[in-house]
Amino acid sequence: MSDENENANAMEASRYEDGSISYPGHPLGPDGSEPVETIDLSEYTATVVTWTTSTATPPGVRAPNHLAIVEFDVDGEPVRAIGQLTTDEIESGDEVRPVYVEELRDPEAGIKEPASQDWDGYRFEPV
Template sequence: MSDRTDGGHERNDAPALEAARYPDGSLTYPSHPVGPGGEAPVETVDLSEYVATVVTWTTSTATPPGVREPNHLAIVEFDVDGEPVRAVGQATTGEIGIGDEVEPVYCEELRDPDAGIREPDSQEWDGYRFRPVE
């Protein structure tokens, strides 16, 4: 995996893409206070350290204000020590397909905070996109 993000920042500056592990071994992303077995999480796992597989993807051409157009979205599945966990998010490109391997890359700005009608500070969103593994 690359040690730089698509925003040009060192990976260690990026926040964790945090999933929760529960006593039964299951994982959820995002984390929840109560897992599938009804118990609280016992640890967190940083998914940004893993490669995922594209389960499905789509491209939206009618996006909310400030979101790039076209907006490529993917559902991906990580394999963390034999336990699957899925995430949904933007893809860095529309050149992906089902079964492709992708890696999470941190992006400081997933939408332009000045484009909407709300207070710009309330529209600042960072997060991860999924980039094809080369």
């Protein structure tokens, strides 16, 4: 995969002048400054803070759907994210890594035009 394609699938967070990091990135940080750097969180591992299983999922989302809040440590700065898990065999405190998935939901499900329902992203997999 070329660098261009890798960047297209980055799990992109933003660092601001005050050192804080936001995922997803925002146009302005907590101190009101614009981002000074982007960070690809897919290059890091994270710790599961908490997790749950949803059995009442939106159209096209797998059921049951295992979700977690995870925390990355990026140069001593904590960054939290929420996302699907690859398994329900997980405990709070486990180490996970982000894995890219082309379809987090079935674009044919639901009432919207399928082309508008492309939804790629990351799931968290135990290390």
